[in-house]
Amino acid sequence: MTTAALLAIPVSAERLRKRLAWQLALLGLLLALASLAAGSDGWSPAALWRLLSGPDAGLVIGQIRAPRTLGAWLVGALLGIAGAVAQGLFRNPLADPYLLGSASGATLGVVLVLGAGALTGHAVSLASADALTRIGLIGAAFAGSLGGVTLTLTLARGAMHTSRLLLAGVIVGVVLGAAGDMVTTVVPDALRGKQAFLLGSTGFLGWDSCAALAAGLLSTLPLAWRLSRALDALTLGEDSAISLGLALGKLRFLLVAALALATALAVSQAGLIAFVGLVAPHLVRRFAPAAHGYHVVASAAMGGTLLLGADVLARCLVAPQELPVGVLTAVLGGGYLLWLLHRRRLA
């Protein structure tokens, strides 16, 4: 066999990766069109025609549906990156973006703002059209999410020990969750807003949200991609990675930072969307197993496609009502994992 023949990656693996990339691009495009066409009474050609021939087409599509479509994709993509990084970092296929206290921190932040609003007589709502309120809630969720991860890192004394990090994440989750519950006990008015936040929604995404999300994607994806060789080395175990000369403490801190930033942005803009961050990397592994360089990028595309698809479904299934998209992703994602478990047992 010649060296050239040895060097060549077999067509199958390479083809699988290319095929998945094309499929995700095509599916994303189709879903984007479907999302632009889906209105308050679901996916109806007649309604679409009425809209397009009416005077409000530019406003409805350009200012409501387009940012919602792009925003949903971006939120899913950020969760996909965070999931892929978390699973690589903890070498555990069950790791998800919310593992390190992001979710409980963000929830507490939102509850605190809602509670403070209720106490001072301002009705604060997630659906509020008031830009200042929106920004306040987004800021609170973002700060809370990063605060939760910072607390976890402090408790674990850095990112050097995986098990300590996971344990600290669990503890922070419980403690911040309890703190949030305490606030809602004192200020029951905050409960409804908290509920909406926990369910997750893509309904409030505007162009400003898209800008923030895109900035997040453009900073976390290149970082995760650059550090993907470290995730590859980690598959051999932490000691082997250290023996290969990796400054594991520093690298892990950077990866946790990327994970925390991606999750915080997604959570602050769309609430707690369940399962996308867990399932997207799984699906990529299933259709195109690859080293982490490809895996992280493909997981982002997969996450975006999944959430966009879920969002279209959420709007069409019970139109003119709309399901909270987080509920739908939980049902679909949970169902997928159950099916996977069932299949594995049979195999």
Add this chain to the structure above:
Amino acid sequence: MTLAPRAEGTRGARLEGVAARPGLPSSDRLQPSSISLPGGPSQSGPHVVPVPSLEALGVSVVLGGRQVLHDVSLSIGPGWTAIVGPNGAGKSTLLRTLVGLQAVQSGRVELAGRPWPHWSPRERARQVAWLAQQGEASGELTVREVVHLGRLPQLGLFATPGPEDEALVQAAMAQTECAAWQHRSLQALSGGERQRVLLARALAVDAPLLLLDEPTTHLDPPHQVALVRLLQRQARAGRAVASVLHDLSLALQADRLVVMAQGRVRAAGPRDDPSLHAALVEVFDGAIRIERLGAQWVVVPDLSPG
């Protein structure tokens, strides 16, 4: 209970150039060059690596409240050193300490006279390649991608592997006979196959020192023999090879043995040394016999009555 031999004693026991001695079970087909193979990338002359000496000086290690190493001093020089001893003797901990993965309670480990903490992680990794015991492997990497990780100490995280890196990787895979399935996923391999891939990963580092923890795990007899030949070849090419080995007959193929028990070095010396054999029998509670079989030593359980 004897005291651990001090550094002077073990240093004196180091055998250099043993591999060149006639009578060593060697096959002349094998080339002296470590990383070159028929049909593979050609390399000019044998691999000349100045091997810096790796020394443990009065090393004590405490793990989970238990003292695992007691004031251990030894040095690893060119040639193949096998580290043997009963379960729990501290062999793996010693190896991890020598590689710089294990923090020490007292004493120090030096490479070329410089203690490990004074080396940067990448400098250290370029000097010493390490194979973990029961090496774990998760993820979706292919065999070739795993072996390429061995180039990380040279390349760092960001550089792209060049033709020389690819050549080293291919040569390492050829040496452990895993090139044929280089595009398969590591997950899809058997335990023995995986062990050979991880060994190739360690070889691909191309470091002057090669420290292997139980490299024969999961290997069938033909591949155990191949491994012994490989380690002898590496030693002859001028590398310092140290391996923890459970199989004493294989260990007695090494140039030099270090016998450990209860966290201490009990004996160290060339493989034919009768006093070393006596120490070996002693640390295994007299339950083994060491016999000469042709050109090699074999160790069998002593089942004689009485």
